[in-house]
Amino acid sequence: MALTGSFDSDLGELQRRLVLLRIGLLLVVALLALRLWHLQIREGPYYRDLSENNRTRSVILEPARGLIYDRNGVLLANNVPSFSLYISLEDVKDREVLVDQLTQLIGLDPALVRKKLAVRGAKQLPRKVKDRLTLKEATLIESHRLDLPGVMIQVESQRNYPSGTTAAHVLGYVGEVSAEQLEKPEFAELHQGSIVGQYGVEKYFDRVVRGLAGQKSVEVDALGHEKRTVVVDQPKAGDDLYLTIDARLQKVAEELLGQESGAIVALDPTTGDILAMASRPAFDPNVLSRELTAKQWVEIVQDEGRPLNNRASQGQYPPGSTFKVMMAAAALESNTVTPSSTVHCNGGYQFGRRLYHDWKAGGHGSVDLRQALIHSCDVYFYTIGQRMGIDTIASFGRQFGLGEETGVELPSERVGILPSTAWKQKAKNEPWLPGETISASIGQGYVTVTPLQMASLIGTVANDGVTYRPRLVQSIMDRDTSQLQELPAVEKNRLKVKPEHLRLIREALAGVVTEGTATRAKSALVSIAGKTGTAQTAALRTGPEKDIPKKLRDHAWFVAFAPVDSPKIAVAVLAENMGHGGSAAAPLAKEVIETYVKLTQHASTTGRQAAAASRPGNMDIR
């Protein structure tokens, strides 16, 4: 070992080692180049995408929902500007810290925020966390913006119902599309935070009214500050709806029900236009269209009065004596009776070992069909019902649209029950008992109907047997073309009942008001025809009405049309637990009819002008 090598040999050795340095250098640089080639060429497109995602943020531009007007152009639903809070997840460094900040700043519910942020969806789309921020909240957020990366405030249009609870069940309400809804194909073009109709016309016509969301791509810097807008795809506002409802009549109908539970449906029998559809108790769609806390929601759902239930199309009640209108037509048409054939009523009808009472102790004596309707003689209808049998009754009932959907443009319409032997076998797995036909003949027992079905039924009688599908939307204003598209009235069915039979029934129904059970519906303004009904809710009843707890009292029915000669309006009134139809329901129907008559007389001069003037709706944001 040369421990003391000379400088020369040391230098030589060192310079030989330089060769290794050269080789090493080339090797390392080659590897660096290889790595860079891998990053830039092989994975280049991937990183290019990542860098694009880095710099662009998509912002959803929510469309303004179409406006909703009544038949005269009175605004029922519009949009008002409101602040919404969005969070862009990509820009959020620490979710929990952000949730804490928002909780402290504007008192958001941390659990709710976490839930919203957890909803699956396109990663680069910001999540809507809260809408209807107050101006103060929005200002607070904006002033802390630098501390809240990823938080955005957007001005959006918010659904507003200017007349509060009016026509709440018809209009419905809107809400954020739920996670379950998003899974369905009809909501495919939506995203978390989209507003959709959740009830009423808002839901049924959601696709018309909804509009199409736009999108804005903005370039942001690393702190999430917007630098410039890259692309804007403007949102398309939804189309406007013109309802068949007359807001003035609607208000009157609702006020007539007042604090009581019940429903009033008024329609034009010649077109099926629903002029008013009131259901009480009601809800405020403005409240329901807001983000409700779980507690608020439970309160509404568990409310004894079931305000979310549209009693007009979803409430199912025994029709009581109003059923006799259909029974009369069935008996005549099936030749069970002639107009002149009579039945003797002594106050009861013996069948087997059971005596079926007439509502009038002592009976009506000898009555023909007309008298039986006017005085609502139960024994007469027991008798003819028994003669016809349940299946004949059912087949006529079906012609009148009972037991099936009227086809009104509302979600979740109920159909009631039109019993038959087949129905009982299917539903109860028991044979039909002959005694049950007797109860059914006066609209008790298994029979249930909705007020809307009854309005349609009486309208059919009024309109010479032609049923128009009840409808709520008259025309649609197309946003793109500004064309008002009138929807045609749809004839749904024609009764196979001779016109003279229907005429006889109409005359009898006029008699009900002039001399029968509904004299309280007699109007000085217009001739009204109608039929009372009292639907029993409890089988066993003792003592006078006022001693019975309200919950168990009878429902009062009245179905009517006017004017008798050329009917323009058909009305069904159902007042829950209000007792007799003649006293509780008939006066309400009369009020509705009189109001309508006054309005239409007036409308022929001024109404249309008002409608024309109010249509543009400049005050609303689109």
Add this chain to the structure above:
Amino acid sequence: MIDRVMDSREFDNFDVRFLGLVFLILGVGVLSIYSVTHDQGGSGLPFFAKQLVWIFLGTIAFFIMLMWDYHRIARLAYPAYAVILLLLAFVLFEGKTSRGAQRWIPIGPFAFQPSEFAKLVLILVLAHYYSKAPRVGWLQRVVIPGLLMLPGLLLILKQPDLGSGLSFLAVYAAMLLMVGMRSQAMGVILLFSLMLFPFAWEMMWGSLHDYQRQRIMAFVDPDYDPGGKGYHALQSRIAIGAGELTGKGLYGGTQSQLKFLPEGHTDFVFSVFAEEWGFLGVLAVLILFVALIWLSLEIAARAKDELGALLAVGVICMLCFCVVVNIGMTAGMFPIVGIPLPLMSYGGSATIMTMASLGLLLNVKRRRLSLFY
């Protein structure tokens, strides 16, 4: 052609090529710095202008290091080292704190970073030591130089400045391998393992989970990437990769322009360049660096004495180490340590020091044929 050259004040062909490469790389650096920072407001001179000032000062340093014979400069090694150690100690007590580390001594509007200059001084110290001391046994070859290096290293790590500390160690290791190790075989093995270390490291590092890496990094260098969870590394990889073949063009690098990639003008200037100029640009820069180092190796190979060769080797190794580690870390091959890219990253101390080192290199070449005195 080099043989022909005598010691003279005139620039020869070699010098022109050498300086040409240096200024080309400097130019690329200034361009990238300008691209990242051109629309940043703020008071005072823009970064690229300041960098031009540093380059000017660096050029002066370059010629100062060229002015005297390197033997005379090497004789100042120990006093210079003493001054640097004092400055490093001073930094710990009085230095300017930035990013949690105390590295700078403010001089007027500028901040002076002694740890950068410490590297150059260490090269002088070790070259001087090895060329003078009798190298008998481990003590004199390895231990004494190690003890010489140690106070500087400790003071630098105390700041903490992991990047400079590693460069410091690299200079020592390179000197050791070139002259300290007597056994050629050992030298070869160690040299290779040093060359292969980055890749062995990557394999090992790559097999760790993210959180493990973070823990290691948090232990080694807690202040570099606070709360970022690998943010720098990812953004840098995205920037480089997004450049693809031809790049996004000048000012087109969204990663740095929109500040997703922090430190775009300093430690990550290479990523900025790679995003805007693509693989072709990157290859060009690599070739420039390789060419510069190749010329430097020529100088080392033809140095007339051991001191010259040692000085040249020290500078080359420092340069190589910084270039490889910086590019490696921006490309996600190494953990991120704060090592700037020589001649390209913005920074006064680093630019001046690198220029001075290159001046020393050229000094070795120019005195190659002069008399030993």
